[in-house]
Amino acid sequence: MNTAQVIPFQKPPQPKQEAGKSMYSDKFVQGYVMSSRLYRKEVWPFLSDAARNVYEQLENWINGQLKETDHISHRQIQGGELKGSNKLSSATVSSGLKELIWFEVVTVIEKNNRIGNKYRINEVSLVEYFEQFSALEIKALRFSNESASISEALQLVKRQPISNESASASGSGASIDIPLDSLEFKKRTSSVDNSETEIFNDSVEYHEDNKNLYSLRELAGVYTIQTDLADQAKRINPKLDDSKILSELKNFAQWSTSREKTTAQGWMNYWIYRIQKLSTTKAKSSKPKSKGLSDAQLNYFVSELCNYQSFKSKHSNVGESQKAFETRISSNIRKPEYADTYGPYLHELGFVVDLGASL
Known part of the structure; x- marks a missing residue:
């Protein structure tokens, strides 16, 4: 019987894997x-x-x-x-x-x-958290800077004593009373406010029916935003002259480039808050003895600066840990000679503050 010849097939060459390189x-x-x-x-x-x-x-x-x-x-x-x-x-x-x-x-x-x-x-789910607490409550916890994570924050809330009033007013039995952003807003569980109450009388409405999101530059192509913002500034502070308003508008436009898109009403709210802060700062600076920035405010600025990449790349030292970096900046920011160095970075982050005048 004849034996069939075995025909060898050459295996195609495999690409060489580089050292230290994952197969994925x-x-x-x-x-x-x-x-x-x-x-x-x-x-x-x-x-x-x-x-x-x-x-x-x-x-x-x-x-x-x-x-x-x-x-x-x-x-x-x-x-x-x-x-x-x-x-x-x-x-x-x-x-x-x-x-x-x-x-x-x-x-x-x-x-x-x-x-x-x-x-x-990480593979996680946020559904359970938002079923237990409202979005506003969770936002308040996140911006309070009192916890490193949502699970830690909710554990703190659950350990807080609950008064009879809050227990009867809240279906979940949990009461959160934590500052929201820098506005020191505190959420209270209470009966529904009447929309005609006094606090809404002076509210400014600006194209609130338009829910589209815009950058400030895009909004300028839709509405007469520059004129509208200038007019609103005059209403808030009639003492502001045109040159000062124009200067603030330019600063506002620069600040807007680092912000997320928002509604026309959102941009107007930003502007109103900015002008109100400007007026408040000016009034305080006219007093012979003005109170400087608190430690809490300075510590907040330090945290923001040390996590701002443009600042970190120029002012952190080789091999320096984040904690050591923040400690050094915390010490420096309290010295007047660093006001001109750190001030511009705070302005880039959207803070209206004069470090030199506050120290």
Whole structure:
């Protein structure tokens, strides 16, 4: 019987794997990383636009199934590598990262002030939190700066003693009384206010029926925003002259470039708050003995500055930890000679403050 000849087939050469390179690397560099269904259904609906945009950018940098990134800087998270492509502002990246970390959607697994941090994307759900507490209550907790995460914040709330009044007024039995942003707003569980009450008499309505979101530049192409803002400034403070108002409008326009899009009413609210703060600051500075910034205010400024990438890249030292960096800046910011150095960065972040006059 004849034996069949065995024909050898040569195995095609396999691409050589580079040393230290993950077998998944090419897939993540050249392919598409799909967000998990859990994130899309139970996290995304509760996040701000800033947090959503930052999450998408972080997805571009994860390597492997653990969804961890290499060291990435704020500038890399901003994107915009391709000519003409959109780029997130530094303020958007800082705000988005803070929100994602507080909600425990993202964890910082390694810190490095020079080359950026390492992050891990977590598979979590936010549904339970928003079922227990209202969005306003959770926002108040997040901006109170009294806790590092949402789970820690809610544990603190649950340990607080509950009075009979708050227990009867709130169906959940939990009462939150924490400052909201820098306005020291406190949420009270009370009966519904009558919309005709005195506090609404002087409210300014500006195209509130238009719910479209605009940048300030885009809004200027829709309404006579410059004239409208100038007129509103005159109503708030008739002593402001045209040159001062124009100067504030230019500062406001520059400040707006780092803000998220909002409604026409939202931009008017920003402007009113700015002019009111300007008038208050001017009135205080006219007094012979003005009270300087409190430690709490200075500490808040230090926290914002030390997490602002433009500031960190110029003022942090090689090998310096974040804690040591913040301690050094906290000491410096209380010295008048640093007012001109740190003041412009605070203005970029949207703060209307004169460090030199406040120290």
